Amino acid sequence: MVVATDDNASAARGQKPHFVPKSGSRLYTRVFLYAIAGILIVALALGLGLGFGLKHDECPPTTSPLPSSTPSAVWKPAVGSSWQIILSQKVEIDSNNPIVRPDVDVFDIDLFVHQNSSVIASLHKLGKKVICYFSAGSYEPYRPDSSRFLKSDLGAQMDGWPDERWLNLRSTSVREVMVSRISLARDMGCDAIDPDNVDGYENDNGLDLTREDSIDFVAFLAGKAKEKKLAIGLKNANDIVTDVLDAVQFSVNEQCAEYSACESFAPFIEAGKPVFHIEYPSGAPEKIATADSKSACSAKGASRFSTVLKSENLDSWVEYCDGRTVKTDVVS
Template sequence: MIGVVSLALGLGLGIGLTRACPAPKSSTSTRSPSSQAAVIQPTVGTTWDYPLGFSLTTANANKSTIFYPVDLENTSADTIGALKSAGHTIVCYFSAGSVEDYRQDASEFPASAIGNTLDGWPDEKWVDHRNAKVREIMAARIQSASDKGCVGVDPDNIDGYTNDSGFDLTEDDTVNYVQYLAETAHAAGLAYGLKNSGAIVDRVVDVAEWAINEQCAEYKECADWAPFVKAGKPVFHVEYTEDDDATSVSASKLAEACAADGQSGFSTIVKHMTLDNWIVYC
């Protein structure tokens, strides 16, 4: 049932055919799209890992793992190209709902759009994603992902409305923002993945090519993500160990992670919360 830790050999599944995305219906995108832009559509069950805590290279990538989100700013175009040539699907990760002090474009965020500090992340603050300049910055990040050769984007922290962001964000605001990010990505020829925010799945499943979920088994929310699988789109699901030095997973934890109610068809892995190069595959 399970793989083995650290570079385990799982059964890799291909990403499937590209599909045509219609041009954006609104004018929110900063780029003029062609009438149709082909974007990838990964298949349900595609294998994945979440290597945000270490530098992924062709030397340490699992040859049988297909889908890898990598840090947009810290991963070079050469590395992305090499990983793609080795058969991996590489998408670019960035935070779309916060400003991180150490990012190159941090100084571009207007002070009026910077809110409260994220709980547990002292160098990261929520941003008001309704702000036009914030959206302009995100559009530039999406274009950078395209320029570097990523085939999709993984924008994080879109769920400010469920947190103490410092702004009066609503669920409707978040749906609008997801639609903006997806349209902007599609206009650049990139796929878009929804990160967390299970409450809005039914409203945005049609604009996303996949979902990434953290800990739906622990919080008993996996059924919220089932519409993606029903639509033929993968759910990349990760559960975390309590101990970042753990070298194994208990049978009870593995059962919880790999067989939670509502997660049929999910691509599930167990990792340290540091997202280092340690993994257990379901």
């Protein structure tokens, strides 16, 4: 409780009235004395917090509110936001000469690779927003929390990723791990999360995962992200775009141009939400044919997407549709 100062209390009470009794009149003298006594009683009552309906547990209003600890609102990225994504390397920013290349709006980086580092704070100082990546639908044995998954949580091996296995999105223990990861993202200062591999239903997952399981899982993740004041994106899963569009703030899409599926993500643009679009043309990095670049950047339905051309290991190299190529500084 903030207690008013004497000056504030006096201002609230106002000035005392000034009485001038008629000379030689006992009646007026008595009235004057009574009036003075009454004023003193009222003043004392106000000083004790008893007058004019003021209760013991109330405080007079203050001129400025107390500081609020409420987190800021969920970030809403704009359509057309420029970006860079690096998942296989750790971004390096010199605190003595803070600069980052490319000079884009958003960086999508790996959650665990950047744990216990100052990179996110440095990016924020440079005016950048940060999306933190983690796999929400696959088991990766090299992650620090991988031992928390139960054997029954693990499904079939992921095609092309022999160390990874699909996760049971219905599992309570899987969801508990994801809540911890979302909390970690909040504690690290991430602005958003990029939960990957939520589309197990489209693959031979060994767990009988369905489209409805993915919709429910994304809704669950979105609810937890909202609690932590984090934005969340839908990774791929074009079949469920319209089912989860209201729950997420953006899309991260891989290879919609290659598979002629970019129009599936048009509802994001129509809703004023960006599509962060990645293509992996042959020859990347640095030897991409002009025709391949043009095909990736001019795909039907992708004209307003935030498109980047990357190598499949998602390292520091990136090419943009204007032909610019950049390498972000990373820890060697």
